Amino acid sequence: xxxxxxxxxxxxxxxxxxxxxxxxxxxxxxxxxxxxxxxxxxxxxxxxxxxxxxxxxxxxxxxxxxxxxxxxxxxxxxxxxxxxxxxxxxxxxxxxxxxxxxxxxxxxxxxxxxxxxxxxxxxxxxxxxxxxxxxxxxxxxxxxxxxxxxxxxxxxxxxxxxxxxxxxxxxxxxxxxxxxxxxxxxxxxxxxxxxxxxxxxxxxxxxxxxxxxxxxxxxxxxxxxxxxxxxxxxxxxxxxxxxxxxxxxxxxxxxxxxxxxxxxxxxxxxxxxxxxxxxxxxxxxxxxxxxxxxxxxxxxxxxxxxxxxxxxxxxxxxxxxxxxxxxxxxxxxxxxxxxxxxxxxxxxxxxxxxxxxxxxxxxxxxxxxxxxxxxxxxxxxxxxxxx
Numbered sequence: 001x002x003x004x005x006x007x008x009x010x011x012x013x014x015x016x017x018x019x020x021x022x023x024x025x026x027x028x029x030x031x032x033x034x035x036x037x038x039x040x041x042x043x044x045x046x047x048x049x050x051x052x053x054x055x056x057x058x059x060x061x062x063x064x065x066x067x068x069x070x071x072x073x074x075x076x077x078x079x080x081x082x083x084x085x086x087x088x089x090x091x092x093x094x095x096x097x098x099x100x101x102x103x104x105x106x107x108x109x110x111x112x113x114x115x116x117x118x119x120x121x122x123x124x125x126x127x128x129x130x131x132x133x134x135x136x137x138x139x140x141x142x143x144x145x146x147x148x149x150x151x152x153x154x155x156x157x158x159x160x161x162x163x164x165x166x167x168x169x170x171x172x173x174x175x176x177x178x179x180x181x182x183x184x185x186x187x188x189x190x191x192x193x194x195x196x197x198x199x200x201x202x203x204x205x206x207x208x209x210x211x212x213x214x215x216x217x218x219x220x221x222x223x224x225x226x227x228x229x230x231x232x233x234x235x236x237x238x239x240x241x242x243x244x245x246x247x248x249x250x251x252x253x254x255x256x257x258x259x260x261x262x263x264x265x266x267x268x269x270x271x272x273x274x275x276x277x278x279x280x281x282x283x284x285x286x287x288x289x290x291x292x293x294x295x296x297x298x299x300x301x302x303x304x305x306x307x308x309x310x311x312x313x314x315x316x317x318x319x320x321x322x323x324x325x326x327x328x329x330x331x332x333x334x335x336x337x338x339x340x341x342x343x344x345x346x347x348x349x350x351x352x353x354x355x356x357x358x359x360x361x362x363x364x365x366x367x368x369x370x371x372x373x374x375x376x377x378x379x380x381x382x383x384x385x386x387x
Contacts, residue, residue: 012139019139021147023248025163025167027248038097044349046097047341050102050104051341057107061114067326074115074118085167086165133313138256144249144255149249207374215312220337224342225343230247254306279303279307313329343360
C-alpha cells in the first residue's frame with residue numbers, strides 16, 4: 001500500500017513539473033512568432049500544424065502503450081521535447097518555428113495518453129479513478145496559475161529565445177527524473193488478437209465513448225479559441241507578456257477551484273461533462289454580449305473546464321477494459337487535438353469578420369444538442385468491468 005502511494009506521488013510530481021514547464025511558454029509563443037515575422041494567419045497555421053502532429057501521434061501511441069508499457073512513452077517524449085525547445089532559441093524565421101513547433105507537437109503527443117493510462121492502473125474503482133484524475137488536474141492548474149506569470153516575467157526580462165532554452169533544459173531534467181522514479185504497474189499486456197476489444201473500431205462503436213469524444217471536441221474547440229485570442233492581445237493592444245500571463249492565471253484559478261470539489265465524483269461523469277459544456281456556452285454568450293469582463297470570463301471558463309476534464313477521463317476508464325486504456329486515451333487525445341486544430345485555423349481566418357467567441361458558442365451548443373440526443377435515444381450503457 002505504501003509502495004503504491006509513493007509511486008502515485010512520483011506520477012503526480014512528474015505531471016506537476018511537466019505542466020509547470022510547458023505552461024511557461026503560453027504567454028510568449030505568439031509574441032515570439034510575431035517577432036520572427038509571422039502574421040496572424042501564420043500563427044494560426046503554426047498552432048493547427050502542431051495540433052495535427054499531436055493528433056497523429058495520439059493515434060499512433062495508443063496501441064504502443066497497451067503493448068509495451070507506459071513509462072518509455074513518457075521519458076522519450078520529454079527528452080525529445082527538451083531538445084526541440086532548446087532548438088527554438090536558435091531560430092531566426094517563422095518557417096523554422098513552424099517546423100519545430102510541429103515536431104514538438106508530435107513528440108508530446110505520446111506523453112498524455114501514456115500518463116493517463118499509467119495513473120489509471122492505480123485505481124480500484126470509478127470514484128478513485130475520478131479522484132486521481134482530479135488530483136492531476138489540480139496540480140496542473142496550480143502549475144498553470146504560476147507558470148504564465150513566470151513565463152511572462154522571463155519573456156520580458158531575458159527574452160523569448162532564452163526562455164525557450166531554459167524550458168528545454170528543464171524538460172531534459174524531468175525526463176531524467178522519470179527514469180529513476182516512475183513505476184509502471186502494467187509493464188506488458190498479453191494481447192489476444194481475436195478479441196474485438198483490441199481494435200480501434202470497437203473504441204469508436206462505444207456509445208459512451210462517442211459522448212465523451214464529442215464533448216471533448218467541443219470543449220477543446222472553445223479552449224483553442226481562448227488559447228489563440230488571449231496571447232494575441234499582447235500584439236494588438238500592446239500588453240506585456242506579464243499581463244497575458246495574469247489573464248491565463250484567472251482561468252487556472254477557476255479550474256483549480258472546481259477540481260477541489262471532490263464530492264462531485266459521486267455523480268455520473270457524462271452528466272458532469274454535459275453540465276460543464278453547457279456552462280461554458282453560457283459564459284461565452286455572456287462575454288461576447290458584454291455581460292462578463294475578460295478576467296471574470298476566463299475564471300468561469302476555467303471553472304467549467306475543471307468540471308469536464310476529470311469526468312471525461314473517468315468516463316473513458318468506465319467504458320473500456322484496463323487493457324484498452326492506451327487506445328481509448330490515445331483517441332481521446334486525438335479528438336482534443338482535432339478541436340484545437342479547427343479552432344486555431346478558423347479563428348485565424350474569421351477573427352476580423354466575426355467574433356471567434358460567438359462561433360465557439362455555436363459549436364458548443366450544437367455538440368451539446370447532439371450529445372443530448374444521443375444520450376436519450378440510446379439505452380443506458382453498462383460500465384465495462386475493470387480488471
